[in-house]
Amino acid sequence: MPTDLVIGVDVGGTKMLAGLVARDGGIGRMVEVRTPTADQAALLAALDALVEGLLAEGAEAIGVGVPMNLDRRTGVGLGAVNLPLRSLDLAGHLRDRFGVPVGVENDGNAIALAEWRVGAGRGATDLIALALGTGVGGGVVIDGRLYRGWAELGHVVVAADGPPCQGNCHGHGHLEAVASGEAAERAAVALWGEGADAHRLVEEARGGDEAGCAALGRIGHYLGVAIGSFANVFAPDLVVVGGGFGTAAWELLRGPADEAARAEALRPADDGLRIVEAALGDDAGLVGAGLVGFETLDGMR
């Protein structure tokens, strides 16, 4: 009898989270480690160890969400902005190592899948998901199907000739450069000096600090500018915002984001635009990875 459990792995810029995931998105035992950033070999060794510890508990497949753009024909990861990963056939590596079906998806797409199937976007036909973490990831559901393209929603331009993007991205003024957790940290350091981080920025703004509120207001504004642009392309029923930073700062980001999005979105989309907080919070990546594992198990990929 099938156990109907898979392993989901959410490879993030700062931490890797693995856990047993059920078909309904329920999460069993979870393990977490800091993401090794020295090189690809160190990261793979840590990932193998995470999976090995869970596989003994009866999981039938592995699904991984990874912040890489993937070659859709081969499944090979081409490159990552915030991690030392290049030309990596992660599915092949894990299949060879553990002998079970493996599915790999871009992490933003995995988050969109999770929020759409079991989170805030249930029932939507067209949905945009944005995850504000170390970087900014995103995914798109169009006509009731997850769009399997790059969907690098964090690398759209929201400030032409703006600040350089982060990590290995050579662009400028991208959403990720101005609205990620790292961007929030840069804003905090600019206000309070080395050692200040995104967590402090959120705390100070919650406490009413004017400069902190203004900095988060700018981040929310850029988020809304991007959402307005996405609305003009996809006319989504719903835009879901999550990720570690996005969730922590949501109450401070939502007002400026909503205002900017409505200012940019074409009528009548500006009236109907719904921007909501992710329901799965920081677990969305893990749940989405698990759902990718089930799709692989079921032969849907």
Ligand SMILES: [Zn+2]
């Ligand atoms: Zn970029």
